[in-house]
Amino acid sequence: MAQIFGYLIMPLTKLQIAPGIDKQNTEYGAEGRWVDGDNIRFRYGQPEKIGGWEKVTSDALLGATRAILTYSDLKGVNYAVYGTNKKLYGYSEGSYADITPTRATGTGNITQFSVTSGSTTVTVTDADHGALIGDFVTIASVSGAVGGISQANLQGEFEIQTVPSDDTYTIIAGAAGSSTATGSTANATYQINTGLPTSIYGYGWGAGTWNASTWNTSREGLTGADGVLLQSGKWALDNWGEDVLAQQFNGSLYYWDTSGGLSSNLAARTNVSGAPTKSRFMLVSGDDRHVICFGTETTIGTSSTQDNMFLRFSDQEDPATWTPTATNTAGSQRLTDGNQINTAVRSRGVILIYTDTALYQMQFIGPPFTFGFRQLGTNCGAVGINSAVDVNGIAYWMGNDSFFLFDGAVKKIPCSVQDYVFDDINNNALGDVFCAVNSDFNEVIWFYPSKNSNQVDRNVTYNYAEKIWYIGTLARSSWADRGVYSNPYAAEFEASDTTATISTINGVKEGRTFVYLHEEGVNDDGAAMNCHIESGDIDIADGDNFMSISRFIPDFKNQIGEVDITLKSRPYPSTTQRSHGPFTVTTSTNKKDTRIRGRQLALRVSSDAVDDKWRYGTLRFDAKPDGMRGG
Numbered sequence: 001m002a003q004i005f006g007y008l009i010m011p012l013t014k015l016q017i018a019p020g021i022d023k024q025n026t027e028y029g030a031e032g033r034w035v036d037g038d039n040i041r042f043r044y045g046q047p048e049k050i051g052g053w054e055k056v057t058s059d060a061l062l063g064a065t066r067a068i069l070t071y072s073d074l075k076g077v078n079y080a081v082y083g084t085n086k087k088l089y090g091y092s093e094g095s096y097a098d099i100t101p102t103r104a105t106g107t108g109n110i111t112q113f114s115v116t117s118g119s120t121t122v123t124v125t126d127a128d129h130g131a132l133i134g135d136f137v138t139i140a141s142v143s144g145a146v147g148g149i150s151q152a153n154l155q156g157e158f159e160i161q162t163v164p165s166d167d168t169y170t171i172i173a174g175a176a177g178s179s180t181a182t183g184s185t186a187n188a189t190y191q192i193n194t195g196l197p198t199s200i201y202g203y204g205w206g207a208g209t210w211n212a213s214t215w216n217t218s219r220e221g222l223t224g225a226d227g228v229l230l231q232s233g234k235w236a237l238d239n240w241g242e243d244v245l246a247q248q249f250n251g252s253l254y255y256w257d258t259s260g261g262l263s264s265n266l267a268a269r270t271n272v273s274g275a276p277t278k279s280r281f282m283l284v285s286g287d288d289r290h291v292i293c294f295g296t297e298t299t300i301g302t303s304s305t306q307d308n309m310f311l312r313f314s315d316q317e318d319p320a321t322w323t324p325t326a327t328n329t330a331g332s333q334r335l336t337d338g339n340q341i342n343t344a345v346r347s348r349g350v351i352l353i354y355t356d357t358a359l360y361q362m363q364f365i366g367p368p369f370t371f372g373f374r375q376l377g378t379n380c381g382a383v384g385i386n387s388a389v390d391v392n393g394i395a396y397w398m399g400n401d402s403f404f405l406f407d408g409a410v411k412k413i414p415c416s417v418q419d420y421v422f423d424d425i426n427n428n429a430l431g432d433v434f435c436a437v438n439s440d441f442n443e444v445i446w447f448y449p450s451k452n453s454n455q456v457d458r459n460v461t462y463n464y465a466e467k468i469w470y471i472g473t474l475a476r477s478s479w480a481d482r483g484v485y486s487n488p489y490a491a492e493f494e495a496s497d498t499t500a501t502i503s504t505i506n507g508v509k510e511g512r513t514f515v516y517l518h519e520e521g522v523n524d525d526g527a528a529m530n531c532h533i534e535s536g537d538i539d540i541a542d543g544d545n546f547m548s549i550s551r552f553i554p555d556f557k558n559q560i561g562e563v564d565i566t567l568k569s570r571p572y573p574s575t576t577q578r579s580h581g582p583f584t585v586t587t588s589t590n591k592k593d594t595r596i597r598g599r600q601l602a603l604r605v606s607s608d609a610v611d612d613k614w615r616y617g618t619l620r621f622d623a624k625p626d627g628m629r630g631g
Helices: 418-422 427-432
Strands: 002-004 007-009 018-021 033-038 040-043 046-049 053-055 065-072 078-084 088-092 095-098 102-105 112-115 121-125 136-140 156-159 162-165 168-172 181-183 187-191 200-202 228-230 235-240 243-248 253-256 281-284 291-294 310-313 331-334 341-347 350-355 358-366 370-378 388-391 394-398 403-406 410-412 434-438 443-448 458-463 468-472 478-480 489-494 512-518 531-535 547-560 563-570 578-585 592-598 600-607 613-625
Touching: 033 468, 040 458, 040 468, 040 531, 065 235, 065 478, 065 489, 078 235, 078 243, 078 512, 088 253, 136 168, 156 168, 200 427, 235 281, 243 281, 281 341, 291 341, 331 370, 341 388, 341 394, 350 388, 388 434, 394 434, 394 443, 434 478, 547 563, 547 578, 563 592, 578 592, 592 600, 600 613
Parallel strands: 018 033, 018 468
Antiparallel strands: 002 007, 033 531, 040 046, 046 613, 053 512, 065 078, 078 088, 088 095, 102 187, 112 121, 112 181, 121 168, 136 156, 136 187, 162 168, 200 228, 235 243, 243 253, 281 291, 291 310, 310 331, 341 350, 350 358, 358 370, 388 394, 394 403, 403 410, 434 443, 443 458, 458 468, 478 489, 489 512, 531 600, 547 592, 547 613, 563 578, 563 600
C-alpha cells in the first residue's frame, strides 16, 4: 500500500480459492473454497468446463441400460454389448442388433387369439406361458385372420401389455378388429423375462409374499422392511476370450459367441447349460479362468435354493462345468458377514467381494481348495452391483453413508460433499448406482438417483490424483472407460422417450436409452452445455472494513467464446447476498469496471452458449477501504 499525490494506492487483490467442492460447511465456513458447480472438473487445482458428448448413433435402445462391455475380437474388430432391463444388445461398426436370449419356443403353442371389434388389443391363449408384463414374444405362422385382423398384423415381435392369467396375455395388433371373434393358432417364441427400469418399493396386491398381510389390510403406505424392494433389471457382463458371458440379475447365465456376428445371433445358455439358473452377479476370475456366480443357488438348477451370501465357481477353463468332483476345480463358498453379496471386482491378482456390510478377498491358491477367502473389513459394504471399480490396483466404492478405497487396507475417503450426497439420495434405488472411471482425467464417478428421483439424475466425482471432490447433474445409467474405443461410451435413460427402436416391435412402451461418445467437443450433443462453479464467501481484507471494488481483471486459459462472471457481495455473513453482473468476458476482455461494496465477496463463473470453452485461472480486483459503517 502506498500514497501517490495524497491518494491511497492498494495493490490488486487476488481471489485465492482452493480446488474441489466443499458442501460440508456453511458458505461462510467454506471461505476460500468452491461450494457449488455443475458440468465442471478440476485439473491442476483449477476448475474447467468438462468435455462434451454426442450420440454414437441416432438409434434408440429399449429400456434402461445398466451395463456396458467394450472389447475387440481376435480380428481386431471392436464390439460393445449393452444390457438393459428389457433387452441385450450387441454393437459393432456403427450397427446394433438385438441379441436377447429366448427362454421358450413352440409350435402351435398359441391355441387362439381373441379379438374385440374396434380394438387393437388382442388376448392370446398359450397354456403356462410364463410371461410377465413388459416381456417380448415373437409370433409366427398364424393360421388365419381373426375378427378382421390379418395374419400379417398378428405376426412379428410384440411387447406384452397385460397378463390376466397363467394361460393368457394381451398384445397390441397392427390393426383393429372389425368384429368380435376367437380363433387361429400360431407359434410363439418368448424372450427371457424382463425387469423394471428403476428400483422401487412395491406395495399392494402382489408386492409381497403370500400371507404377508391380513385380509382386507392394505399394503399401501408401508415403508422400509414392510415394503418389498422391486429391483431394476440389471446385467453383469464379462469376456470369455473374445466371447461374452452375460448374467441377468437374479437370473441365468448366458453366452454370446462373437464369431457368429450381429445378425440373427442371440445369446444362449447352450455353452453354459450346467451353470446356476439364479444368481445376483457374475465375474471371470482372471488368469486362472474360472467363472464365478455370486449370490447363487446351493443346488444348481433349483432357483428356490438361491442364497444371497453363497458363491460358486466353475471348473477352470470350462464355463459349463459347475459340479465339484475330484478331478476338476469347481467349488463353492458361503460368506458370513452381511445379508447379500452385492458386487465383486478384479484387483491385483485377487477378487474383491463386497457384501452389503463387509469386504472379502478371494484368491486363487490351486488344489485342493482352488480359492482361499479372507475378510478384509467390516462396516464397509458396497451398495449395488455397479458401485465399485478398480483403478491400477486400488479399489473404490460407495457404501451406505461413505466412500471407501482399498489399497492394501480399507480406508474411508475424506469427502467434502458427503452430506450433500448421502442426505439426498434415494435409498430405495441404491442398487442403480453406477461407478465409472474416466482415466484420462483421473476420475472415479458415481452416478446416483437423488431422494425425489427414481432414476439416476446426479453424479459425484472423486479425482484420485488430486484427492478432491466435485458434483454435477450429468445423468448416466452406465459407462465404459476409454480403451477399446478412443473415448468413453455412456448411456442415458430417458423414461418418457418413445423413439422408434432398432427393430419393429408392436405395442412397445416408453423408455429409451441413447449411447453417447464422451469427451468429444464441448457441447451437449450439438446443443449448449450449461456449466457453472461458485465460491463461498471470501473476506475482503479480513472483513474488518467495508471495501469498494472498482474493477476486476479476469484470467482464463484456453478460452473459446464467452464466459459470464457474477460477483456477489454482502456486508455481514447473515445478510442476503447482492449480485453484480453477470459480466461477459471474451478473449479480448482486459478488465471490467464495477461498483461493488461489502465485507465478503463470492464468485460465480458460468457459460451457456454453443462451443464455449474455458479453464479458470484467477481473478484480481481493485479494492479500497470504504469505512467501517454498516450498509
